[in-house]
Amino acid sequence: MKTVEELDRIRKQAQAMTRLREGKETTRIVVGMGTCGIAAGARETLSAIMDELAKRNIQDVVVTQTGCVGLCEQEPIVDVIRPGSARVTYGKVTKEKARQIVANHIVNGQVVGEWVIASA
């Protein structure tokens, strides 16, 4: 290695891959993956979210799952929690809607009002 810039470049790339172990406060997307969620297609929803984030090279978002919250009718349910703002819950999130939510809510900061079922 001949320059410090070279080291910096490797560090930035590698940091993106290990960020999720640092436990820092970041935006979280939570997908309901109870039996009801999975039956309603939550696996595809989650895959679509992952794929969309990867495509857009977004690294500071944590994607996790949760169990049934009791609103099985609305599954697949997706929560978006941004640091400092209220949790937004979307219902009946198909894989197409999931991609939209990433584009509008995560990237542009615009809540997709018509799919929101709760906000707290």
Add this chain to the structure above:
Amino acid sequence: MEFYRSHVLVCGGTPCVLEGCKGVRDALIAEVKRRGLDREVKVVETGCLGPCDLGPVIVVYPEGTLYQKVHVPDVPEIVEEHLLKGRVVTRLVGEGLQAGVVKYEEPTYLGVQERIVLRNCGVIDPESIEEYIARDGYRALAKCLTEMKPEEVIDAVKKSGLVGRGGAAFPTGLKWNFTARADADQKYILCNADEGEPGTFKDRLILEGDPHSILEGMAVAGYAVGADKGFIYVRGEYGLSIERLGKAIEQAKALGLLGPDIFGSGFSFDVEIRKGAGAYVCGEETALIESIEGNRGEPRIKPPYPGTEGLFGKPTVVNNVETIVNVPPILLNGPDWFRRFGTERCPGTKVFTLTGDINNKGLIEVPMGITLRRVIYEIGGGIPGGRGFKMAQTGGTSGGCLPKELLDVPMDYFTLPEHGSALGSGALLIMDDTHCIVDIAECFMRFFEHESCGKCTPCREGTARMRGIVGKIARGEGKPEDLDLLDELGSAMQVSSLCGLGQAAPVPIKTMLRYFRDEFESHINDRLCPTGTCGT
């Protein structure tokens, strides 16, 4: 670039390997793939996470959930419940560690700790140089080579107040200075990884968990003193350490972080591994040097000290693993940052290995000056079965034994000697009230008698005589004057032995005589072992 939503860290330290973590890792990888999660979930083998008694241990991120005693049959449940559905498998959580410890970063366990040396242990994949670089790896080396003069590097280490963590507590900056000032065509950096103190396994777990930090620290030391060659003298039994160090050296060479002209500065540095053959005395720096040179591992007469006349007669810096690993963060963050931890006289942290009668056995790192009480009852989770604390031996077998009256003494390199003990290499052996002091004393002396290299008379004869006298007391054949004889013999060994082995061997007995004299006396006067251990 791959993007994963979850990382599963499987502890790959030796204690977990012995519990079968490799099988668990393979099963996790297979199960994650079978469930079609292999593009979303990454399984990473990492270095020691700390709670060694609870292995195999795994941590699932981003939640940071700590699972203990995970075996292959548990894997499908973890994958289905946690990785697929996001539900914590509660039956594998928080049993052995203090009740309720679910998350790895829990304040009652990791929260009391301060991780400088172990900053990457259990966080990164030790076989990936990229993950080390992600955590600011090799940045200190880059800073030294491109922004600092060698004298400035030594100055920073001096100002930090870092002292040797192998046990002798010699100021590291001063040591470097001796070698830097010596005039020679060749100088060496030696990393002492011949960790032989019974009960100490911190260097092993650092080597396994973060091998690159040793290479970086050695390269910085090399730049500071003008050495272009380093050797790591590691115990032959440390198979995993040797394997991971070897891989780390290869990776660093491939990226040009070791080798010629690093960062275009004209500074070159190379590291080689030398394996020890298991002699306790080879942890002594001059015996270690003899062993690398291919001679019998026996200590040299000092002076000359290695700093001016060491390996192959050339000026040599010999530093312990933990000391070296402290170097990169000190240079990166500055000496003032380092002095924020620990005490005024003894800044920084200390890595301890907790063993014996304690609930949470394992590897911890705490600020210098923490009390024994906090280590045992906060991090260690207390003594099993609610039994009483009898004594703690600090610093391994050659360290002193502290009674419960000293539970609140701050532990650092300068305070413990005031009580006849030593911080040493950082082994903490806790014993409950079922153990007999005389029995333990005999066990310790048997170890020293066996490990004495025999070169100097005080150590060779002294360890054998002390073992004999203590054995006699244990058998109920002791005489009252034996206790003074033990004390006198110990003092003679401390002042006349050639190296640290003979000088430190009497320390445990001397502290036992100081704090537990009544137990010796009851063996001698009443022919009675209070705990019923000895056959008096």
